[in-house]
Amino acid sequence: MAPARLVAGGRPLPSSLHTLMPRYNPAVIEPKWQRFWSEHRTFAAPRMPAGPKYYVLDMFPYPSGDGLHVGHPEGYTATDIICRHRRMCGHSVMHPMGWDAFGLPAEQHAKRTGTPPRVTTEKNIATFKRQLQMLGFSYDWDRELATTDPDYFRWTQWIFLQLFDTWFDRDQQRGRPIAELPVPEDVRQAGEEAVRRFQDAHRLAYQSEAPVNWCPALGTVLANEEVIGGLSERGSHPVVRIPLRQWMLRITAYADRLEKDLEGLDWSESIKALQRNWIGRSTGAEVDFYVGHDQGPSGRPHPGEFKEWRNQRAAGSFPDKPGDDVIRIYTTRPDTLFGATYVVLAPEHRFVARLTRPEQADAVKAYCEQAQHKSDLDRTDLARSKTGVFTGSFAANPVNQRPVPIWIADYVLASYGTGAIMAVPAHDTRDFEFARQFNLPIVPVVDPAADAADRAQVLAGEAVFPGDGVSINSSSYDGIPTAEFKQRITADLADRGQGREAVNYKLRDWLFSRQHFWGEPFPILHELDASGNRTGLMRTVPADELPVNLPELEKFESHGSPEPPLDQAPESWLYVTIDGQRYKRETNTMPQWAGSCWYYLRYLDPKNDKALIDPAVEKAWMPVDVYIGGAEHAVLHLLYARFWHKVLYDRGYVSTVEPFQKLVNQGMILGEVELTGYQAEGGEWVSASAVNTSDDDGKPRLKLGGEEVITVKVPFDQVTKSGESFVLKDQPEIRLESRAYKMSKSRGNVVNPDTVVREYGADSLRLYEMFMGPLEATKPWSMEGVNGVRGFLDRAWRMIVNERAEGLELNAAVVDEAPTVEQNRILHKTIQGVTQDFERMAFNTSISKLMEFTNYFFKCDRRPRAAMEQFVLLLAPLAPHLAEELWALLGHEITLAYEPWPRFDPEAVREDTAEIPVQINGKLRARVEVPTGADAPAMEQAAKDDVRIAELLAGKTVVKCVVVPGRMVNFVIK
């Protein structure tokens, strides 16, 4: 039995609960019940589940200064309903809440005002918590945590130490302790320092000097995922690429498992597709194009040396690492090798300098420098036309030995594949564009299907065909379908030691450090030499000395360089001496994603100071049974958390392969629908069909002429619908735009939950958010809709309460007698419907079923108490405050939170007769009453006996009669 019930059990409700208050007044009853639940710890979850467990998790919020938004309670209400329902079904429910409290806004606020981020954060958390509690969610607040708590980030740092201590064993496809990493003999011979550097190069957490996305406006480096089209995701500031020492996490090692394990998860296919897309696994081949160690004046490989190379390769095998004599390329289309007419290197490719002929040196140097300084924004802007430069050198195509020119172009990315490609302009759109630009040969090697529209052009080298077909111009390989050819040529290349099958991912390693103050410090110390410079060696802060706390800073201002703010920390924090060796602390901090990667584990054992979680507790509660949150986290958060979870699994700290068994994304809530009209300068109306709103500057302009027009919000009563669109009543030729926009401060359409609760009550807000439509859909807000569900709650109240009485008393229609057969049928249909709808999270329809119940019983002047009680229990997960109040009024002295969920009785809903539609040629023509169990011939006869049907059948031939017993009858006639 759940603890809350023991606490509340048998104890009479405080007398204050029976206030004089005949009208439904959420402003009084909601705070009262919230206090009751809190005082009695009604929703405290047991340490270990008793009976079946159910772990329901919300994506915890970032407590922003703006407070709660109506989008937050949508998911939270859904999870709350699930939890309250499950408790009534006898499950041990885990339902915690906490705060994703590190984050840039608090730090930026600190820069502006000098208020320490911790102070701002605590204030914001207090606001969020008040707002969540005002909505009556059944969280176990004893488990509350914030990622900024030292007791929490102590374990975030501890997990980092595990990542640091782990290498990925490709053969076993799992992470293993670094101590088990096989060290090559030559490294071992080179001494202890060499071994340490070798290990450092294989850890899941490693440092890299790679170019990063530096955003001067935000004063920080951003992850690739945080840069969209060359601008920062947050605030849309320009981003430039500069080199900086960074911490990286080797998530790419887990790419295969992250993709494969999606299969068993109960997530929507579209979210899985999003993740698969992001991981971007592709299969193809790596192929070596011979260039020789050094070319003659012609820039071409020496034929004799090339032949010798081929023989050597044929006798040996394809080397793991390419030597200096070849360009290794990656392709997904090895079947088009005969059509490879040139090779392209990324500007950052290590062979660029070596392969550049003297006469091309200036052009190449200029091009590469330009590419290096190009921001991502520039690259995106220039995406339309291809740029590149010829090196002057050639490589040998391994399948036909022909020399092909080597180019450099920034459409080839250094960070993907091998940083070099073979270009097949006839069958790759980008290569085609490039070849056209620079007049390079285009050789078709795939024949499209005979009926393809542009086949002739493709075969003439005038159009690109990226699809599958049959090989041509491919020597002895002609006439083979694409898929088969890929396999054959890959196998043949492998035999000759010139290629091998290969897999690539779009997913990159995770840039894991930020130049922030307000983040988790790394538990890392950098060794310093005598002059105070880093030696490149480091040591970890031992686990039992964690957490590494943040120092007190006096100033938070950005100093305009990528140096982290922690570099300005007091020396006492910054420098450490151990055994006579001086160290400097790592001054980068972890990104906001870190804390959210594992919070679902800590909730289960939030006070444990010996381990991040007690393994027995972990085993008992994991995995999360339902996880609900916004689709904006569909890729990053969920991928990162899954990655950490898998590492913890490999290292034996968790027992499940995946953390979140079922995932649901709630849809966005938009502002109220707005009608927008357009007026020209003179004030005369312009039809929306003549206005272009999606121009570069976002200002609406006339499609013809391009003059700016002003937008006017039009009240609904001046508008009517004509055909597909809304028009002005007075001027029906003037079309208006009707649509709901994303809530934003600038548009002024933000709905504040505090206002809604004040005017309608928390139960109304909860109910409305669920009644709007399917949980996963994007839906526009409507205050009239809130008023509508409030009307339902008022009606439910009056169905049970005598509103005209002086004090709180039952409606006289509520009687202690058995329900009639029909009343009982309605009740059990409601039980059945609500229960089924809850199971498929169709809360909107479950509410409409409760409305139907209320509509029916409202008309009854005798309302059996038992039916009313069952109704209150069904309503409880949705509108818990009202339900508790009515439950108490119906004479119960303890909370209904653990009352058994109403049981559906199939007998009760059985009817003697059923009304059956009768169709003729598929059109509804009549309805007939038949006994419930009627068989097909009986139904057919009953249909024929109907006067109207008989009339319509008279003189016609019945070709066929389709009868679905219990459902319908259809006559097919001639």
Place this chain on the structure above:
RNA sequence: GCCGAAGUGGCGGAAUGGCAGACGCGCCGGACUCAAAAUCCGGUGCCCGCAAGGGCGUGUGGGUUCAAGUCCCACCUUCGGUACCA
């Protein structure tokens, strides 16, 4: 461009291949009221008709089926994501 989701009354939306529009909002009518609000009762897809009834109807065009909002093919529109990943 590619990937994903969605197009149903005036609006939000409902419908295991089997009575399209449940439920709610809005609107119309009635009751109560001096009146209004609140509340209660009834009606409400569109067109024709006094009515009985009939016709049309789930983005568009085809198809499968006795029967299609639902399944298949092609397309249009909107929203979300993504962008030279070879």
